[in-house]
Amino acid sequence: MVRATMALPLETLKDRAAGDALLARFGLDLDCALLVGDGDTDWLVEIARGAIVRVTKGPFIMPKTDLRLRAASDTWKRFLEPVPPPGYHDLLALRRYRRLQIEGDIRLMSAYLFYLKRLFALLRAPGA
Amino acid sequence: MKAAREPVAGYYLNLELLGRPHRLYVEEAGRGIPLLCLHTAGSDTRQYRGLMNDAEITRQFRVIAFDMPWHGKSSPPAGWQTTEYRLRSADYARMVLEVCDALALDRPVVMGCSIGGRIALVLAMEQAARFRAIIGLQSGASIDPYYELTWFHHPQVHGGEASAAYVSGLMAPTSPDADRWETLWHYMQSGPGIFKGDLYFYRGADGDIRERLSAIDTRVCPLYLLTGEYDYSVSPEDTRAAAERIAGVKFSVMPKLGHFPMSENPALFLSYLKPVLAEIGTRG
Numbered sequence: 001m002v003r004a005t006m007a008l009p010l011e012t013l014k015d016r017a018a019g020d021a022l023l024a025r026f027g028l029d030l031d032c033a034l035l036v037g038d039g040d041t042d043w044l045v046e047i048a049r050g051a052i053v054r055v056t057k058g059p060f061i062m063p064k065t066d067l068r069l070r071a072a073s074d075t076w077k078r079f080l081e082p083v084p085p086p087g088y089h090d091l092l093a094l095r096r097y098r099r100l101q102i103e104g105d106i107r108l109m110s111a112y113l114f115y116l117k118r119l120f121a122l123l124r125a126p127g128a
Numbered sequence: 129m130k131a132a133r134e135p136v137a138g139y140y141l142n143l144e145l146l147g148r149p150h151r152l153y154v155e156e157a158g159r160g161i162p163l164l165c166l167h168t169a170g171s172d173t174r175q176y177r178g179l180m181n182d183a184e185i186t187r188q189f190r191v192i193a194f195d196m197p198w199h200g201k202s203s204p205p206a207g208w209q210t211t212e213y214r215l216r217s218a219d220y221a222r223m224v225l226e227v228c229d230a231l232a233l234d235r236p237v238v239m240g241c242s243i244g245g246r247i248a249l250v251l252a253m254e255q256a257a258r259f260r261a262i263i264g265l266q267s268g269a270s271i272d273p274y275y276e277l278t279w280f281h282h283p284q285v286h287g288g289e290a291s292a293a294y295v296s297g298l299m300a301p302t303s304p305d306a307d308r309w310e311t312l313w314h315y316m317q318s319g320p321g322i323f324k325g326d327l328y329f330y331r332g333a334d335g336d337i338r339e340r341l342s343a344i345d346t347r348v349c350p351l352y353l354l355t356g357e358y359d360y361s362v363s364p365e366d367t368r369a370a371a372e373r374i375a376g377v378k379f380s381v382m383p384k385l386g387h388f389p390m391s392e393n394p395a396l397f398l399s400y401l402k403p404v405l406a407e408i409g410t411r412g
Contacts, residue, residue: 026289083301086358090297096274096360110279111286113293 006057007076008123010036010043014052016122023050023122026114034116035063037070050115067104067116075099080124091117136180138201143230145197145223152227153201154194158186161260161409162236164228165193166244168266168388169330170280170291170323171314172200175241178394184402188409189237194227198322213325217335220247225255237408239263242362242387243330245353246337249370253340256349261408263401264353266387268362269338269370271331281321288316291323298387300358303396311391338373346376350411352404353377356385378404 017023027050034045042058044065071079071094078088087097094100102109109116136157143150155173157180165176173193180191195202198213224247228236237260240248245267252262275294279285292315299308315323329335344351351374355367364381371379382389382400389397 086363087360089301089358090360092275092294092297093360096272106276107279107282107284110276110290110293111284113290114296117293117296 006038006041006043007073007080008036008038008043008120010045010055010123011057013045013055013119013123016125017052017119020118020122022118023115026112026118027051030112030115032067032108032112033063033065035060035065035068035070037068038073038076039070040073042070045119065104067102067109069100069102071100079120082124084124091120134177134181135183135186136177140201141194141227141230143226145226146219148205150197150205151203152194152197154192154231155180156193157181157191158188159190160188161190162231162233163189163191163405164224164233164236164238165191165390166224166238166240166247167193167196167199168242168244169326170199170318171311171391172196174200174314175311175388175391177391178398179390179401182394182398185398185405189405192231192233192236196223198319198325204319213321214328215243215326215330217247217250217329217337220329221250221254224251225258228258235260237261237263237405239265240267241265241390243326245362246330246335248351249337249341249344252344252346252349252351252374253337256345259349261350261352261411263404264351264367265389266355266359266362266367267353267370268366269341269373270336271361272366273331277324277327277331280324280327287320287323288318291318292316295361295387298359298361299392300356300384300386302384303386303392307392307394311388314391338370341370341373342375344374344377346374350408351377353379354382354389354400354404355379356382356387356389358384358386361387 030050032047036043044056046054138155141152141154167175172195176193198204245264248262248264280291281287292312355364371377
């Protein structure tokens, strides 16, 4: 079986996030195992004290995760557009229109929502 | 940089609101037709800084905004420490009228955004004769909940940052960074539980006015509804659904704006607002 390529360039996330001022500002003391998926492939983003320490491509058998965010590949593609259309421009916009599945520790997500939004926005920018 | 004083004046007003003494912070700029501006949930009058600093508008309009009790520089009523703040629709509408009376405003224009946009619809239904015109920004008759309120007031989460983060995506991605983050700063400064308390009427049955909208008579008071296209809390479709129930309403979508038009991109917002104000000004 041929797997579709994950639309989000997660393999570049660690480089993109390194030294980012907003992540530093809003990631104080954040420890989180974040699962990101497109319904086909899952990736595990491990964050310690606000820094991304590891990004691993699945599949995983029984991953220990704090938060799981999954959307269809086409949804992520539109999210990544330089100026996304209304409804695709923000994680909660995706959630509002039931395009994003959010599971796990919602307290953690709420406390670090700026960080998480920034993390995904960094995937939008070219480079890295 | 040369220091420049803005033509905006702030003062405190001591008055009775909802039968209790209050100390309210008010800002004003300009002369002419009174234009009372209502801020969004969990924020304050600073959202209208663009409007108050626009000479073209303040030549014809006396722009007035007040921080609701518990918001901005307005105090909560004495004894607040033993109560949970919960805004109710009828209280909100009454408060607007009491402020109009206290300032002796003669048939003002009222313009509100978000929760202010909802109460604008309530005022259009119930108090049309008292207003020259009503402008609802991001007005909807109800809300489709897509988030939990729990984390906006919880000892383990910074409520200001959480509230700001939840609303941050409601703005257009093309709005200027400085104005977007200014808008968010107001949210971060909000008192504990205030954003959540404002949403009490807004998300609940108390504030759901879908079935009452047809009572609005726009022949008594013209009603304008303007909604930014990037808002997913009150989307253009939500406002359109409300507008379809109101005969004679003037509804338009504002491209490249979101839930905080007057604050996230004041210059662009004013380009949509000025034709509306011109129409109101001409009618007198």
